[in-house]
Amino acid sequence: MLALVARRLMQLVPTIIIVSMMIFGLQQLLPGDPATIMAGEERDPEVIEQIRKQYRLDQPIPLQYVYWIKGVVKGDLGESMRLKEPVSRLVAQKLPVTLQLAAMAMLIAILIGVPAGIVSAVKKDTPWDYIVNVISLWGISTPNFWLGILMIFLFSVHLGWLPASGYVSPFENPWQSLKTTIMPAFVLGNSIAGVLMRHTRAAMLQALSSDYVRTARAKGLGETRVILAHAMRNALTPVITLGALEFGTLLSGAVLTEQIFTIPGFGKLIVDAVFNRDYAVVQGVVLVTSATYILLNLLADLGYILVNPRLRT
């Protein structure tokens, strides 16, 4: 087990290096000049030249990469051209917000998606199955921004129960924090719940028709125990994979949802950075997200081992 973790962590290094090169290289393909964009309406050519020098945009791209990666190794992700703030500080500000939102969304998705999938599989071809299917399809196919705006109109403007937007840290005020994040978390969780439900249902159906479940039933075990202890445990493996992938996607920023609820997370940060060609910010955020994504996959692998003892050898 430890050897596996060590091996996987070793693999992380080359992956991150390749990712960092890709981020850097792909970004250079974006048309538009950061210095010009930064200058905005104040297009004094001399100032634009100064900015190019200051941020080493006048140097060859491989050299720019070397400067950047040298900093990254020392923990310095560079400085935002637009905000004149260190990227590491921006990341440190946004990462907890995004993590909180992603965790809440995942929790909501799991609480809705997994039980719904189990019910739907166990009660296959009954009205229960149809109802759950319809709801999950609705969840998958409802655009986030639309559901978000509808919820704002209902819960904030009409009923006045929840704040329409903004973010409060749970360390500042847990109750207020829950109130500000519950709507965006639900919007995000809702779409993932549908996907999770479909996968849980498929995996459960397969498990329920397998030999060991028949054996368990033949032994005279109660139906609840058969479903929860025998079938579900095996059915969870693909669900864990999917959960980790979806969680990773949430980390890279739920752009539209963050925009609508004005949640100051990664999504908003990276979108603003791309439109302003604030390269250092884009690079920093993508690097942190990819590293987290890779780590999450590692955790998912460890999760398989926990639910499936056969993989422990």
Added chain:
Amino acid sequence: MKAPLRLGLVALLAAPLLAGTALAQSSIRIGLAEDPDVLDPTLARTYVGRIVFSSICDKLFDIDEKLAVVPQLALSHETSADGKTVTIKLRPGVKFHDGEPLDAEAAKFSLDRHRTMQGSFRRGELSQIAAVEVVDPLTIKIQLKTPFSPLIAQLTDRSGMMVSPKAAKEAGDKFGQKPVCAGPYKFVERVQQDRIVVEKFADYWNKANVSIDKITYVPIADSTVRLANLKSGQLDLIERALATDLKDIRSTAGLKVATAYELGYQGLTINVGKGEAAKGPLGSDPRVRQALEAAIDREAIVQVVFNGEFKPGNQWINPDNAFYQKSLPVPKRDIAKAKKLLAEAGVKTPVPVDLMVPNNPETRQVAEVIQAMAAEAGFDIKIRVTEFATSLKEAEAGNYQAYILAWSGRTDPDGNIHSFASTGAPNNYSAYSNATVDAALNEARTKNGMPERMAAYQKAASQLLTDLPIVYLYHRLVIIAHRDRLEGYRQMPDGLVRVVGLKVKG
């Protein structure tokens, strides 16, 4: 023995009362359409940033409702007879947020910082200044390279913002992380893309007119969500509400609207001299551009896309501006004239036009309306929707024939035209060059009297509206909506939100 007891009782009873007053601090939340860039007046460049600056950084001068220059941190100014020296008297007793005095040395420091700091975006605006001299503790003298009448107007914006020399020297280019100026509010904190918090500055020179204790600026990009926040009471004021939401805002109880036509314009920039694209009929023959203008019904654009709330225009300033040339009014649509002009030009119809359009829903709609109108006169407009940053790059390279481009506007008309129409100027995307226009625009800069400047602009306008390197289309209405508990809001023509004089009712 009794007296101290009684005193103690009074104190005990008064304590919650005192606490009550402390709790009753008034605060408001203002919704911004974007997250501002760096909060350093020297390095800042966004419109939205100017809204925040208006609470933290006072300027030497300001504008009033009629766009006239009024003193703010300065008391008066005087231009020498040859126009090359401007003497500015400063307001006495003004302090920066860190307690440093605003004197002539500090004013010189701020102006020199704007002029010379690495990466300063104020350099261009102040490029006519040769030197700033300290005359006495409350007087500075600005020596100009050539007479430059827009100078005082420049000092009503970021170029005129004074920063604490002590704080600026200590922070260097990190000053924007904690700006220290001489405005009515002190900077408290900023969480990127979440909020900017400022609190009342106790030593403000005009503190009698500042009543709200704390202001939080919240960037909310989506206009529907911004309005929903205002309606639900989460925000007290929002800037740049949509014209299409005006009816809804006006009919909602508890909301009020303030409006002003923008200082800038929306226009169709035409490539007349940059690269291969300029060699087509549209770029090479002014008659073809005149035909395009004649085909466009500006009133219809405003009606169709903006519910009739914006103002059609044909010059770089809106028709209400004192510098608007009334002898050159907005022309009506005239298809017959357009067809005739195309025939005179001898071009083969339909005339193909590559129209580059920055990617936002309203601009796209404007482009589609123009496309349909121009088709009737004999133009075949191909709309090329392009992400904004990319479109600027394309425009610079000359890879376009027409380009829908906006300008946020400046107080002095010079700021709306000199950099766009003078030969080789930084914003001259058209690559337009005309000796008469160059001379007239330079003349308007050097003259101080209104009639002389009007005469110079008259010359420039009649040439520019014939050559049409830019077909001006309309001027947006800046729409500010606020809750009615907020009183004393006055809309200035620059569209910015000024917080001095604002009060919370009750």
